[in-house]
Amino acid sequence: MAELCGLKYEDVQVGQEIPSFTHQFDRMDAVIYAGASGDFNPIHTNPYFAKDVAMLPDVIAHGLFNMALLGKTVVDWIGDPGYLKKLSCQFRGMVIPGDTVIFKGKVREKLEGNLVVLDVWAEKADGSDVLKGGEATVYLP
Amino acid sequence: MAELCGLKYEDVQVGQEIPSFTHQFDRMDAVIYAGASGDFNPIHTNPYFAKDVAMLPDVIAHGLFNMALLGKTVVDWIGDPGYLKKLSCQFRGMVIPGDTVIFKGKVREKLEGNLVVLDVWAEKADGSDVLKGGEATVYLP
Secondary structure, eight states: OOOSOOOOGGGOOTTOBOOOEEEEOOHHHHHHHHHHHOOOOGGGTOHHIIIIISOOSSOOOOHHHHHHHHHHHHHHHHSOGGGEEEEEEEEOOOOOTTOEEEEEEEEEEEETTTEEEEEEEEEETTSOEEEEEEEEEEEOO | OOOSOOOOGGGOOTTOBOOOEEEEOOHHHHHHHHHHHOOOOGGGTOHHIIIIISOOSSOOOOHHHHHHHHHHHHHHHHSOGGGEEEEEEEEOOOOOTTOEEEEEEEEEEEETTTEEEEEEEEEETTSOEEEEEEEEEEEOO
C-alpha cells in the first residue's frame, strides 16, 4: 500500500510554516455541519433568530466547524489523518457568511519518538483572530 | 412480543377517517431534513436565496418532508411501520415557515389478503392543497 504520508520526520524543521488553507464561509456550510454534528442551535442556520433574538450580525459558523478546518489543514500537510495525534485551540472570533478565514500552522518543536508539535491558528483576511493558541501534535515516519 | 398494531382488518370500515396529524412548519425542520435527506438545495434553508434568487416567499419545506409526515400519519394509525406497504401522493402546494399543515386519511377500499387502501392528503389550515391524490396501502392483521 502506498504511504499516505510523504513527509519524513528528519526533513521537518523547527520554524517551518505548513501550507495554509483558505475558506470563505457560506451559510450552507453551517446547514451541512448542523446535520453532520447534530448541533442544531439556530444561531448557526436561522439568520432571523441570529439577528433578532441572539443579536448577532448574522448566523455564525460552528466553532467546531472552524476547528475541523484547522485539523484539515494539518492533515493535508501530513497526508495521513491517522498521524494527527492531538489538536487543541481557543475559539476567539465569530465567522459569518462571506468571511474568509485562513488556517495556518508552524512547526514549534520536534520531540522524541518522531513527534512534531505545531502552533496552529486561524485568522480572517483582516488579521483578526478566529482560532488562537492552537497546538497540533503529529507523528511523522 | 407485544403487537405494535392494535388495529384489526375486520374492524376497519370503508369511509372511516383516520386521526389527522397537524404540524406547523418551522425553518429548522428543513435544516434537519436537509441533513437527513442529503438534499441541500438552498431554497429549503437559505431565506435570502429563496427570496432574492428563487423568487419564493421564503424557504419552502422539502416535498418529501411533507410526504414523510403523511406517512407518519398513516403509521401512527396502524402502529407498525412494517404494515405500510405503499404510499404515493402529488405535490401541490408550497409550505413556508409558520404554515400549519393537516395530514389526513380515509379508508377507500378493503382488498383481499388483509390489505386496506386509503385516500391520504395534506392541506393547510385555509384548506389549500399541499399533498393531493395520495394513496396508502396497509396490511392489517
